[in-house]
Amino acid sequence: MxxxxxxxxxxxxxxxxxxxxxxxxxxxxxxxxPATPVTTPAPAATPAATASPTPGVVRHGLKAPEPRTxxxxxxxxxxxxxxxxxxxxPALSGEQDDKDMTKPxxxxxxxxxxxxxxxxxxxxxxxxxxxxxxxxxRDNHLKGLGYDHIxxxxxxxxxxIECSVLSRFPLKDAKVFKDMPLGGTHPDxxxxxxxxxxxxxxxxxxxxxxxxxxxxADKAATFAKAAGAIGTDxxxxxxxxxxxxxxxxFKSGRPGAYWRxxxxxxxxxxxxxxxxxxPDRNIIIxxxxxxxxxxxxxxxxxxxxxxxxxxxxNPKDTETMTHSSDRAIDHLLFSNGxxxxxxxxSRFVLGTITRPAGVDWRTTPPPDNYCADHYPVAIDLYPxxxxxxxxxxxxxxxxxxxxxxxxxxxxxxxxKPASRNANPKPDPKK
Numbered sequence: 043m044x045x046x047x048x049x050x051x052x053x054x055x056x057x058x059x060x061x062x063x064x065x066x067x068x069x070x071x072x073x074x075x076p077a078t079p080v081t082t083p084a085p086a087a088t089p090a091a092t093a094s095p096t097p098g099v100v101r102h103g104l105k106a107p108e109p110r111t112x113x114x115x116x117x118x119x120x121x122x123x124x125x126x127x128x129x130x131x132p133a134l135s136g137e138q139d140d141k142d143m144t145k146p147x148x149x150x151x152x153x154x155x156x157x158x159x160x161x162x163x164x165x166x167x168x169x170x171x172x173x174x175x176x177x178x179x180r181d182n183h184l185k186g187l188g189y190d191h192i193x194x195x196x197x198x199x200x201x202x203i204e205c206s207v208l209s210r211f212p213l214k215d216a217k218v219f220k221d222m223p224l225g226g227t228h229p230d231x232x233x234x235x236x237x238x239x240x241x242x243x244x245x246x247x248x249x250x251x252x253x254x255x256x257x258x259a260d261k262a263a264t265f266a267k268a269a270g271a272i273g274t275d276x277x278x279x280x281x282x283x284x285x286x287x288x289x290x291x292f293k294s295g296r297p298g299a300y301w302r303x304x305x306x307x308x309x310x311x312x313x314x315x316x317x318x319x320x321p322d323r324n325i326i327i328x329x330x331x332x333x334x335x336x337x338x339x340x341x342x343x344x345x346x347x348x349x350x351x352x353x354x355x356n357p358k359d360t361e362t363m364t365h366s367s368d369r370a371i372d373h374l375l376f377s378n379g380x381x382x383x384x385x386x387x388s389r390f391v392l393g394t395i396t397r398p399a400g401v402d403w404r405t406t407p408p409p410d411n412y413c414a415d416h417y418p419v420a421i422d423l424y425p426x427x428x429x430x431x432x433x434x435x436x437x438x439x440x441x442x443x444x445x446x447x448x449x450x451x452x453x454x455x456x457x458k459p460a461s462r463n464a465n466p467k468p469d470p471k472k
Contacts (some may be wrong), residue, residue, distance in 0.1 A: 192207070255284070
């Protein structure tokens with residue numbers, strides 16, 4: 043378990059709020075329902091939404107969010123798992139039909155209650171069907187939380203899922219990198235299976251979303267004063283504060299390691315291009331890496347100079363696991379320019395209701411008050427410039443140097459044709 047330098051009152055708060063987090067499914071109905079009823083009939087319940095074998099439990103992460111650090115904003119990443127809306131795309135049929143893919147109402151409500159408890163100002167999100175789906179979710183379940191700024195762009199994924207951002211601050215310069223060559227071609231095998239992608243150029247399975255959030259100067263000054271920086275330039279002569287996000291969702295599946303490594307190298311290259319012209323630029327690479335920190339996709343980014351807010355985590359620490367498979371695969375990496383602004387004692391993973399231990403997280407029907415198979419990861423950030431620090435989380439063991447040939451010659455299964463909602467069936471390995 044990571045050492046924590048928190049006041050005792052934090053532990054008291056966590057105990058007091060345990061019931062609130064454990065009862066998300068009931069509390070959220072009263073607090074997060076839209077002012078007017080949703081008129082679209084709810085889709086028929088699927089077995090996964092109704093056949094809960096046992097009550098859900100919180101097995102990972104904290105039972106309650108960390109209290110907000112005065113004078114900060116909170117940044118988070120959250121793979122919300124298959125957020126499909128209730129609109130049937132008539133152009134899709136058969137295996138790619140999306141009419142039964144709507145995220146169940148109880149699960150949407152539970153996820154919304156978790157987001158409310160999280161209270162993040164900027165949330166990088168994964169597995170969003172579309173801008174329309176995210177707007178539908180926000181308008182029906184997140185009313186009054188201030189997420190007035192929203193970005194979601196087609197990532198080129200065969201299932202139709204995208205990377206997105208919800209923000210309380212303006213967003214600008216959003217772009218994706220669909221079909222960008224990553225170098226090399228797909229080999230002949232995906233594990234032991236033949237691959238119809240063999241010989242084709244490797245591209246992003248889901249393009250990263252690059253977008254910049256801007257805290258206006260007047261609000262930055264307010265945060266500086268709340269942080270006790272009265273009399274400093276941050277309060278007296280404020281400037282807009284910007285942070286650029288690369289929201290990623292690397293390829294899933296054990297045989298896909300070579301693909302994730304290619305995605306990681308290109309992501310590092312794209313971010314490095316921004317730093318060439320502005321070395322102090324504030325950049326965060328975050329999302330679902332489908333990799334743990336001791337695996338090569340993360341090591342590639344570490345060697346490229348990116349820092350992990352949980353670099354010093356113990357792999358056996360359940361408080362910092364981010365996925366119901368007992369792994370930490372969702373990460374938040376930052377550039378040198380943010381070392382002075384991030385509050386490392388504020389980092390946390392918010393636990394949500396999941397399946398009990400000992401069952402198959404891929405196939406066991408989830409509890410009714412289930413949110414997703416991933417959990418939110420968050421940290422607080424001062425939205426004004428502060429002196430850099432070298433007191434950042436350090437790896438327990440040195441990062442291994444790059445191997446002479448770091449591409450694992452394994453091959454993915456054939457991709458489905460890309461469209462907004464193409465092949466919207468759950469990827470059991472995410």
